[in-house]
Amino acid sequence: MGKKVAKEVSIAVAEAVAQCNVDVISAYPITPQTHIVEHLSELVANGELDAEFVPVESEHAALSVCIGAAATGARVFTSTASQGLLLMYENLFIASNYRLPIVMVIANRSISGPISIWNDHSDVMTTRDAGWIQLFAENGQEAVDLIYQAYRIAEKCLLPVAVNLDGFTLTHVVEPIEFIDDELLKKYLPPLKMKYKLDPRNPITIGAIGIPEIYTESKKAQDEALKASYPVILRAWREFARLTGRKYNPVETYYMEDAEVALLIMGSLAETAMNAVDYLREKGKRVGLLRFRLWRPFPQREFIKAIGKVKALGVVDRAVSHCSTGGPVGIEVRSALYQSNKRPRVVNFIAGLSGRDVTVEDFVEMFERTYQALKEKPKAAYEIYGVKE
Amino acid sequence: MRKELKRFKGFTLKNMPREEFFAPGHRACQGCGTVLPVRLALKALGPDTIAVSATGCIEIISSPFPYTSWRVPWIHVAFENSASVASGIEAALKVLKRKGRFPKRKKVNIVVFAGDGATFDIGLQFLSGALERGHNLIYICLDNEAYMNTGVQRSAATPYGAHTTTSPAGKVIKGQVTWKKNLPAIVAAHNIPYVATANPAFYLDLMNKVKKASLIEGPCYIHVFSVCPTGWGCKPEDVIKVAKLAVETRVFPLYEVIDGKYILNRKVDKPKPVEEYLKLQRRFRHLTPEQIEYIQKRVNEEYEKLVKLCECFPAS
Numbered sequence: 001m002g003k004k005v006a007k008e009v010s011i012a013v014a015e016a017v018a019q020c021n022v023d024v025i026s027a028y029p030i031t032p033q034t035h036i037v038e039h040l041s042e043l044v045a046n047g048e049l050d051a052e053f054v055p056v057e058s059e060h061a062a063l064s065v066c067i068g069a070a071a072t073g074a075r076v077f078t079s080t081a082s083q084g085l086l087l088m089y090e091n092l093f094i095a096s097n098y099r100l101p102i103v104m105v106i107a108n109r110s111i112s113g114p115i116s117i118w119n120d121h122s123d124v125m126t127t128r129d130a131g132w133i134q135l136f137a138e139n140g141q142e143a144v145d146l147i148y149q150a151y152r153i154a155e156k157c158l159l160p161v162a163v164n165l166d167g168f169t170l171t172h173v174v175e176p177i178e179f180i181d182d183e184l185l186k187k188y189l190p191p192l193k194m195k196y197k198l199d200p201r202n203p204i205t206i207g208a209i210g211i212p213e214i215y216t217e218s219k220k221a222q223d224e225a226l227k228a229s230y231p232v233i234l235r236a237w238r239e240f241a242r243l244t245g246r247k248y249n250p251v252e253t254y255y256m257e258d259a260e261v262a263l264l265i266m267g268s269l270a271e272t273a274m275n276a277v278d279y280l281r282e283k284g285k286r287v288g289l290l291r292f293r294l295w296r297p298f299p300q301r302e303f304i305k306a307i308g309k310v311k312a313l314g315v316v317d318r319a320v321s322h323c324s325t326g327g328p329v330g331i332e333v334r335s336a337l338y339q340s341n342k343r344p345r346v347v348n349f350i351a352g353l354s355g356r357d358v359t360v361e362d363f364v365e366m367f368e369r370t371y372q373a374l375k376e377k378p379k380a381a382y383e384i385y386g387v388k389e
Numbered sequence: 390m391r392k393e394l395k396r397f398k399g400f401t402l403k404n405m406p407r408e409e410f411f412a413p414g415h416r417a418c419q420g421c422g423t424v425l426p427v428r429l430a431l432k433a434l435g436p437d438t439i440a441v442s443a444t445g446c447i448e449i450i451s452s453p454f455p456y457t458s459w460r461v462p463w464i465h466v467a468f469e470n471s472a473s474v475a476s477g478i479e480a481a482l483k484v485l486k487r488k489g490r491f492p493k494r495k496k497v498n499i500v501v502f503a504g505d506g507a508t509f510d511i512g513l514q515f516l517s518g519a520l521e522r523g524h525n526l527i528y529i530c531l532d533n534e535a536y537m538n539t540g541v542q543r544s545a546a547t548p549y550g551a552h553t554t555t556s557p558a559g560k561v562i563k564g565q566v567t568w569k570k571n572l573p574a575i576v577a578a579h580n581i582p583y584v585a586t587a588n589p590a591f592y593l594d595l596m597n598k599v600k601k602a603s604l605i606e607g608p609c610y611i612h613v614f615s616v617c618p619t620g621w622g623c624k625p626e627d628v629i630k631v632a633k634l635a636v637e638t639r640v641f642p643l644y645e646v647i648d649g650k651y652i653l654n655r656k657v658d659k660p661k662p663v664e665e666y667l668k669l670q671r672r673f674r675h676l677t678p679e680q681i682e683y684i685q686k687r688v689n690e691e692y693e694k695l696v697k698l699c700e701c702f703p704a705s
Binding site: 023024026050051052054055056057058060061062064065066067068069070071072073074076090091094098198199200202203204205206207208209210211214218 | 436437438439441442448449452453454455457459460461462463464465466467469470473474475476477478480481482483484485487488490491495497514515517518521522
């Protein structure tokens with residue numbers, strides 16, 4: 001095993017991408033993604049990474065370049081955030097339907113308006129239906145590991161993968177990182193070989209028009225492909241654990257074994273929430289924490305298993321779905337529960353928008369409010385938490 | 390002269406390749422003036438070609454799954470971004486050749502076929518980006534002067550006075566009120582090695598321009614006049630006649646810009662009146678004599694400007 005080094009997470013992520021020996025990188029600058037692509041372009045400029053860096057004129061073009069390059073059989077990388085992701089929007093759906101193994105890092109940031117560069121999940125949550133495999137990192141080590149895993153998963157499943165990192169709170173912090181050895185990575189990530197690609201020696205047509213007679217079938221095939229990625233993801237994680245000792249699961253749990261009340265969260269805020277769990281556990285409260293690492297395909301079975309016997313579940317969303325039945329995660333969690341026999345009370349908080357701090361005290365408060373739900377059903381489907389009156 | 394063109398041999402009727410890379414059986418309208426240049430361009434490029442299409446007529450008529458007219462590898466992604474998709478293909482082939490994952494010596498043409506809407510309007514930024522970055526690709530704009538695929542709406546390529554469904558000939562406003570955007574000039578301002586206009590009525594000239602573009606290293610742009618009988622309201626059998634008249638009336642001059650040097654391929658010293666060109670098309674039938682006079686004046690002015698450019702920056 002390699003030794004731990006202190007790195008800014010963005011730099012570490014770029015180095016992990018370079019370790020994966022990518023062929024084509026295309027990106028457009030947007031805060032807070034910039035350090036990742038700056039470092040990659042530096043590696044290319046210094047001859048440390050043999051890749052083409054295509055500095056495009058927009059994010060739409062960045063993903064378009066990746067689509068063209070991936071369809072030609074190249075290993076590709078792009079990264080964006082916020083408005084950039086929204087500008088890419090139509091291409092996201094095309095990339096997944098064309099079964100292209102693109103890896104993208106989203107440095108999660110709120111979306112306009114009002115314009116804000118700070119962190120929440122409102123950008124990525126608009127892409128829930130885009131057919132990408134969606135992963136969320138909690139810390140720097142996980143961010144780096146998810147890059148290695150993302151390429152393996154993408155190329156085994158022929159599906160695009162988005163690795164989500166919280167903007168600033170994760171991308172811009174310095175953390176101890178353990179990179180995996182290049183030789184080990186070679187075993188874990190074999191070279192990309194695509195059976196169907198743009199090659200004059202074997203002409204194929206990509207992007208034909210889907211007439212009504214075949215559109216449904218095309219969508220069904222795509223849905224099956226995303227569903228089939230689930231066991232591949234689990235295998236990729238098992239293999240990773242075998243090689244590195246670092247274990248990954250679709251749903252991470254913290255003190256869930258005997259929890260009666262739990263919070264569910266995604267991304268780096270989970271680390272703060274753990275402190276709140278520790279604090280309440282010391283006081284004798286049976287609380288626990290759940291975190292989705294895998295968001296698409298939705299880990300239905302693992303989620304239902306992970307909630308154990310909780311009587312109330314507080315879902316902390318980092319995005320608003322205006323006047324809907326909850327925040328994006330809240331809606332899906334309720335729907336997932338409805339398909340099971342478990343019926344915990346669900347309280348849905350929308351918190352930490354645009355980098356608003358969510359402190360240990362806030363999480364303690366959310367736990368208390370979730371406890372209250374045991375006695376009294378929440379009045380609203382969701383609540384935007386911590387609004388200043 | 391560019392070194393790539395020193396030993397350039399053009400196509401003639403005798404050495405015209407027999408192979409077709411755009412298969413018959415596609416769903417284009419009768420007399421389509423857009424399919425013809427695609428067929429000719431692919432003939433000139435040959436099998437070692439990867440084609441990219443923007444959303445539009447060509448994409449729709451050539452690829453109703455499970456059928457395809459493309460005998461070369463082909464990809465369509467979206468409306469505006471074909472120049473970026475082609476950039477990605479070019480970058481990929483470059484690096485794959487370097488890394489030994491694609492035959493190093495195999496020269497592959499990367500060609501874009503995009504309509505005027507996809508080029509003048511929604512895709513201009515993407516085209517500009519690809520040209521500025523200097524990718525080795527050929528961008529062919531198939532200019533049929535409106536959004537034909539969606540039912541003849543005006544674009545920035547629609548000529549002055551033309552009736553379209555969004556620039557209708559009404560009682561007060563009589564068709565398109567603006568003059569056509571000069572896209573070859575905008576492209577030439579990117580200082581790319583090769584810009585040309587072409588017209589399928591002059592098919593050898595068109596094929597030779599495509600061939601030159603395939604030999605030249607760097608971004609090349611060919612602007613193809615593509616008569617649309619459906620949208621323009623001309624007879625399918627008159628498509629070539631209309632296309633020819635566009636050159637003979639100076640409406641669409643044939644020229645090349647090679648490394649900033651201008652060549653007028655067909656000098657039109659005794660132009661036919663524009664009215665001859667206009668009267669064959671229903672989209673112009675409402676024009677008043679004043680409007681026709683304005684068109685005639687402006688066409689001559691634009692042509693004179695081009696002649697001046699050719700005099701000031703002549704190819705050696």
